[in-house]
Amino acid sequence: MIEPGYILSERYKLLKTLGEGGMANVYLAHDLILDRDVAVKVLRLDLQNDPDTKRRFQREAMATTELVHPNIVSIYDVGESNDQQYLVMEYVRGSDLKKYIVEHFPIPYQRVVDIMEQILAGIQVAHDHNIIHRDLKPQNIMIDENGNAKITDFGIAVALSDNSMTQTNSLLGSVHYLSPEQARGSMPTKQSDIYALGIILFEMLTGTVPFEGDSAVSIALKHFQEEMPSVRDFDPRIPQALENVVLKATTKDPANRYTSASAMAADLKTSLSSARAHEAKFVPDSNDLDETKIVPVVSSQTATPVAARSEAQAPQTDAKATKAKPKRKGGWKKWWPAIVLGVLLVGLITMLILAFSGGKGDATVPDLTGMSQTQAESALEAANLELGNVTKASSNTVAKNKVIRSNPASGANLKSGRKVAIVLSTGKKRYTLKDYTGEKYSTVKKKLEKVGFDVKADRKSSDTVPAGEIMDQSEPEGKRLVAKGTELTFTVSSGPKTVKLPSFLGQSENYFNTWMTAHGLTPQVSQEYSDTVASGNIISQNPDQGTAMSKGDTVSVVISKGVDPAKSSASSSSSEAQTQTVTRNLTISYQAPSGESSGSGSSASNQITIYIQDSKHSLSDVFKTMTISSDTTVQLQFQLNNGDTGAYRVMNNGQVVQSEDNIGG
CATH class of the missing domain: 3.30.10.20 (Trypsin Inhibitor V; Chain A)
Known part of the structure; x- marks a missing residue:
C-alpha cells in the first residue's frame, strides 16, 4: 500500500485510503493542477506483473471512460507512475448503497423507486455501449450528499464483443447478486445485470438479501434451485405491483426477465400508482425451476437430453440375448442418467468453488502484525510460506522494527512456497x-x-x-x-508599535514637543488668539485623545497667542486685577518596584503628592495626595490674577517626577 502524501505523476497527491480490494487500492487524492479532490484506484504492487490482472484493470479503464452519465462515476484520467498503473475517478462524497440501506431502513417506497430509476438509467447507458457491469451490488453504488446514485467499479465489466472471456471468469462477482446462468458457468448477458438489479431492489425493500448460506457454493445453488422469497412476506404493505418488478427481474430464465433496464424502469415508475393497486402476482410463462431437470448426455452416438428420451427412442436389444441373461435387465443402465447428473453436479460445484475462491491454494498467510522480522519469518515458515521483500515505512501505532502489514494480507490463501512481503515500522513519522x-x-x-x-x-x-x-x-x-x-x-x-494619544489641551507647546519626540511622532503646530486659553498653551488637537498612532504619524495642535489685542477694552490698563483659569492634564507614570513588571495588576502602589502655586495656593502646601497602581491622569486648574504665574510639583514616593514653572507667564 502507498503511504499518504505520495504524489503520482507529479499531480495526484494521495491523502488517505478509502478502500482495499483484491485487485487495487482506492485513495482519496487531490489534483494539484485542477485543485480538486479525486478518487485514485492504484493497481496493487504484488499484481503489477500479473498479465491477467493488468488486462482486467485496463479493461475497467477502457470500459468506463466512454460512459458519460450523471449516475455513473466519471473517469478523469488513466496513467502509470513508477510502474504503478492507476486511474483517476470522480470522488463521491457520501456512502455506498449498502451502508445507506442499513442507516435509513425502512426506506420509503417512493425513495426506493427514485434510487432504482437512477441506477437503471446508468445501467441502460452501459448496455447501450454493449458493456455489462457483471458485479452489480449495493457496495458498488454510491449515494452522494444530495441523494443521487452513482454506479462505480466496472473492474470486471466486459464488452459483449470480448470473446476472450472464459466461463470461469464470468462467475466473478458477489454471490448474493449472482444470476442463475452465471452460477451455472454461462456467459453473462444484459439480463444478468437485470437479475442483480432485482436482488438490489429486494434488499432495499426488505433490508436483507433473498438467499443466505454457509458458503458461496450453497448460496449460488439457491439462486437457480429455490424460488425467490416474497418481499410482501417481509412487509405486507408493499404494493403487489412493486413486488412484481422484483419477481420479473429475478426469474430463473433470462428470457422471462425485462428486455432492458429502461423497460424495468418504465414498469417500476408506475408500480406505486393507484391504477395498479389490484394487480395480480406476477407468474413467469414457464416454470423456471423445472429447467434444472433437463440434463444433456454426452455420447458418441447421441446428444439427446436424457430426460427428453422416450421409451420408443431407447436402443433395441436382441430378444434372445435378453432371455438368456435376465439378471442384466434393468441393471446399471437404469442408473446411468443419475450417475451423469451426479458427475455434472460435482463438476458444477467444483467450478463454483474455484470461481469464488479465486483458485485458493493450500497455505494461509498468518497475521504478522506486530512481529519482528525474525518472528514473521518463523511464522511464515510454519505456514509453508517464505519471507519475501522487506520494506520500511513510518507508523504512529506500530513500534519500530515491528511488522505493519504483509502483502498478501493475513488470511489470503496461497500455494505452498509462495513469498510474502512485509513492511517494517521505522517508528513514528x-x-x-x-x-x-x-x-x-x-x-x-x-x-x-x-x-x-x-x-x-x-x-x-x-x-x-x-x-x-x-x-x-x-x-x-x-x-x-x-x-x-x-x-x-x-x-x-503585529506590525508597527502603536501608542494612544493623551489629551494635550491646556498643555504647553514645550510639553507637546517633548512627548512627540519621545514616541517618534511628527508634530505640526499652528497659532490662534484665544480669550480663554493662556498664551503658549494648546487650544485643540487632531487626532483626538485615545487615537492609536504609529511611529512617524503626524499630530496637529493649535497654540494660543493670548487675547486678541483688537478686543482689548480701555479698562485693560486699569490696575484692577483680572483672573484667568489655566488647565494642565498630567499623566503620572506608575513606577514598579525593582523585580516587578510595570502595568496594571501590580501588587505594590505609588504614593503621590502634588503641590501647586496660583493665586490661592502655595508650593509649600500640599494640594493633593493619592495612591496609584497604574499610570493615572489628573487635571490641575490654576486661578491666576493679571500678571501672576503658576507652577506645580509632582512627587512619587518622595521624589519629584514632574514639574513646571511660569504657567500663564
Whole structure:
C-alpha cells in the first residue's frame, strides 16, 4: 500500500485510503493542477506483473471512460507512475448503497423507486455501449450528499464483443447478486445485470438479501434451485405491483426477465400508482425451476437430453440375448442418467468453488502484525510460506522494527512456497522543519497542524516586518520532530508599535514637543488668539485623545497667542486685577518596584503628592495626595490674577517626577 502524501505523476497527491480490494487500492487524492479532490484506484504492487490482472484493470479503464452519465462515476484520467498503473475517478462524497440501506431502513417506497430509476438509467447507458457491469451490488453504488446514485467499479465489466472471456471468469462477482446462468458457468448477458438489479431492489425493500448460506457454493445453488422469497412476506404493505418488478427481474430464465433496464424502469415508475393497486402476482410463462431437470448426455452416438428420451427412442436389444441373461435387465443402465447428473453436479460445484475462491491454494498467510522480522519469518515458515521483500515505512501505532502489514494480507490463501512481503515500522513519522521566517503565519499554522503539530504564536510589534509574517521560530530549520503532541511557537509580527494619544489641551507647546519626540511622532503646530486659553498653551488637537498612532504619524495642535489685542477694552490698563483659569492634564507614570513588571495588576502602589502655586495656593502646601497602581491622569486648574504665574510639583514616593514653572507667564 502507498503511504499518504505520495504524489503520482507529479499531480495526484494521495491523502488517505478509502478502500482495499483484491485487485487495487482506492485513495482519496487531490489534483494539484485542477485543485480538486479525486478518487485514485492504484493497481496493487504484488499484481503489477500479473498479465491477467493488468488486462482486467485496463479493461475497467477502457470500459468506463466512454460512459458519460450523471449516475455513473466519471473517469478523469488513466496513467502509470513508477510502474504503478492507476486511474483517476470522480470522488463521491457520501456512502455506498449498502451502508445507506442499513442507516435509513425502512426506506420509503417512493425513495426506493427514485434510487432504482437512477441506477437503471446508468445501467441502460452501459448496455447501450454493449458493456455489462457483471458485479452489480449495493457496495458498488454510491449515494452522494444530495441523494443521487452513482454506479462505480466496472473492474470486471466486459464488452459483449470480448470473446476472450472464459466461463470461469464470468462467475466473478458477489454471490448474493449472482444470476442463475452465471452460477451455472454461462456467459453473462444484459439480463444478468437485470437479475442483480432485482436482488438490489429486494434488499432495499426488505433490508436483507433473498438467499443466505454457509458458503458461496450453497448460496449460488439457491439462486437457480429455490424460488425467490416474497418481499410482501417481509412487509405486507408493499404494493403487489412493486413486488412484481422484483419477481420479473429475478426469474430463473433470462428470457422471462425485462428486455432492458429502461423497460424495468418504465414498469417500476408506475408500480406505486393507484391504477395498479389490484394487480395480480406476477407468474413467469414457464416454470423456471423445472429447467434444472433437463440434463444433456454426452455420447458418441447421441446428444439427446436424457430426460427428453422416450421409451420408443431407447436402443433395441436382441430378444434372445435378453432371455438368456435376465439378471442384466434393468441393471446399471437404469442408473446411468443419475450417475451423469451426479458427475455434472460435482463438476458444477467444483467450478463454483474455484470461481469464488479465486483458485485458493493450500497455505494461509498468518497475521504478522506486530512481529519482528525474525518472528514473521518463523511464522511464515510454519505456514509453508517464505519471507519475501522487506520494506520500511513510518507508523504512529506500530513500534519500530515491528511488522505493519504483509502483502498478501493475513488470511489470503496461497500455494505452498509462495513469498510474502512485509513492511517494517521505522517508528513514528518525523517531520523535517523548514525555515519559515518571512512566511505568512496563518498559512504555516494550517500546514503544520494538518500533520499533527500544536502551533502557537508569540506576537511582537515590528517597524520593518509586515503584520502576520513570521520573524522567528522556536525550533531550528532542519530539525526532525514527531509531529503529534509537539508544540511549535512562532514569533509573529503585529506590525508597527502603536501608542494612544493623551489629551494635550491646556498643555504647553514645550510639553507637546517633548512627548512627540519621545514616541517618534511628527508634530505640526499652528497659532490662534484665544480669550480663554493662556498664551503658549494648546487650544485643540487632531487626532483626538485615545487615537492609536504609529511611529512617524503626524499630530496637529493649535497654540494660543493670548487675547486678541483688537478686543482689548480701555479698562485693560486699569490696575484692577483680572483672573484667568489655566488647565494642565498630567499623566503620572506608575513606577514598579525593582523585580516587578510595570502595568496594571501590580501588587505594590505609588504614593503621590502634588503641590501647586496660583493665586490661592502655595508650593509649600500640599494640594493633593493619592495612591496609584497604574499610570493615572489628573487635571490641575490654576486661578491666576493679571500678571501672576503658576507652577506645580509632582512627587512619587518622595521624589519629584514632574514639574513646571511660569504657567500663564
